[in-house]
Amino acid sequence: MSARHDIGDGTRAVHAGLPAPEQGRPFLEGPVLASAYHLSGDPSGQPFGYGRYANPTWTAFERAIGELEGGEAVAFASGMAACAAVLLPALAPGDVLVAAADGYPAVRAIAREQLEPRGVAVRFAPTPGTGLLDALDGAKLLWLETPSNPRLDVCDVPALAAAARERGALVAVDNTLATPLGQRPLELGADLSVASGSKALCGHSDLVLGVVTAADPERATALREWRHRTGAIPGPFETWLAHRSLATLELRVERQCATALALAELLSRREDVSGVRYPGLAADPAHEPARRQMRRFGPVVSFELDGRRRAERFLAALELAAEATSFGGVHSTAERRARWGQGDAVPEGFIRFSCGCEDSADVLADVERALHASA
Numbered sequence: 001m002s003a004r005h006d007i008g009d010g011t012r013a014v015h016a017g018l019p020a021p022e023q024g025r026p027f028l029e030g031p032v033l034a035s036a037y038h039l040s041g042d043p044s045g046q047p048f049g050y051g052r053y054a055n056p057t058w059t060a061f062e063r064a065i066g067e068l069e070g071g072e073a074v075a076f077a078s079g080m081a082a083c084a085a086v087l088l089p090a091l092a093p094g095d096v097l098v099a100a101a102d103g104y105p106a107v108r109a110i111a112r113e114q115l116e117p118r119g120v121a122v123r124f125a126p127t128p129g130t131g132l133l134d135a136l137d138g139a140k141l142l143w144l145e146t147p148s149n150p151r152l153d154v155c156d157v158p159a160l161a162a163a164a165r166e167r168g169a170l171v172a173v174d175n176t177l178a179t180p181l182g183q184r185p186l187e188l189g190a191d192l193s194v195a196s197g198s199k200a201l202c203g204h205s206d207l208v209l210g211v212v213t214a215a216d217p218e219r220a221t222a223l224r225e226w227r228h229r230t231g232a233i234p235g236p237f238e239t240w241l242a243h244r245s246l247a248t249l250e251l252r253v254e255r256q257c258a259t260a261l262a263l264a265e266l267l268s269r270r271e272d273v274s275g276v277r278y279p280g281l282a283a284d285p286a287h288e289p290a291r292r293q294m295r296r297f298g299p300v301v302s303f304e305l306d307g308r309r310r311a312e313r314f315l316a317a318l319e320l321a322a323e324a325t326s327f328g329g330v331h332s333t334a335e336r337r338a339r340w341g342q343g344d345a346v347p348e349g350f351i352r353f354s355c356g357c358e359d360s361a362d363v364l365a366d367v368e369r370a371l372h373a374s375a
């Protein structure tokens with residue numbers, strides 16, 4: 001079933017990928033745990049034969065994501081398995097990859113450690129500004145991440161996708177932070193939307209999963225082939241949990257985005273906090289492109305406190321928000337990104353705060369109390 005535009009996002013999320021009603025059957029079938037299926041005679045045309053090739057739990061989840069993203073989805077073992085399934089087969093020696101310099105560190109590591117040594121030319125450019133556009137000549141693949149994580153800059157996807165298309169380059173957008181309810185990259189002109197399901201998409205901090213959605217069904221077929229050749233397959237149980245989680249996607253992101261905007265506004269008014277970034281803030285440098293291409297601005301707010309010590313005291317003083325990596329879960333989390341080394345190139349006091357689904361007033365009060373206590 002293709003995306004239905006005549007119904008609201010909440011309705012779409014609740015019903016995404018569900019089978020037609022059938023007497024006595026559950027709304028969503030449980031996970032199918034199988035390595036081998038009964039398969040007699042000629043196997044051609046039989047959808048389910050071996051567990052690495054196909055699984056009905058994947059199929060249902062992929063139908064759901066396909067409806068939400070507006071394309072044909074293929075699920076993977078993790079967000080990085082999904083990223084690798086796009087990056088590795090797309091680029092041969094002599095090809096050029098143009099990628100966001102401020103994108104997910106593991107994606108940049110694949111470019112540097114796997115692609116460059118094989119003769120792929122890698123050009124990194126920052127998400128804001130014209131760097132990505134200027135680097136496009138001769139590119140085979142343009143890799144965008146918007147909003148970028150953790151600095152939350154936004155690039156103009158329709159403009160970049162159009163310029164890439166003119167040059168014959170493929171466009172992939174990492175849609176992890178926004179989720180398909182925040183933006184639909186394929187409608188903005190991208191060929192592929194890639195996401196980690198481990199973050200806001202599934203949102204309960206209880207599974208690792210990835211997905212790629214392709215505008216062109218032939219690309220989805222190639223991705224499925226890559227998956228079964230490399231074995232980058234999601235577990236059926238995780239896939240089922242992921243599908244189950246989608247029903248509340250709209251409720252979760254609505255609450256998270258409302259809290260994130262209120263938190264960004266609160267932090268912007270404080271003198272002991274600097275560099276507040278949230279694409280939904282009217283005064284944010286990313287607001288203009290974000291407003292044009294996004295429908296919701298995501299769960300993450302970033303900001304700076306005065307140095308590492310203050311940031312550590314702040315995190316320790318939070319009572320509701322947990323100190324943890326990752327983002328997009330139902331529980332509010334925060335971390336000092338520089339604790340991971342220089343992967344993100346952020347100041348020592350840089351905090352990434354992910355708003356959960358607690359009552360907004362409680363999250364804001366927790367932050368205010370922790371700022372006061374850590375002053």
Ligand SMILES: *Cc1c(COP(=O)(O)O)cnc(C)c1O
Binds near residue numbers: 081083149197
């Ligand atoms: C987490 C993340 C990934 C990788 O996803 P995993 O599920 O951890 O493999 C890729 N891109 C972005 C933007 C992420 O935040």
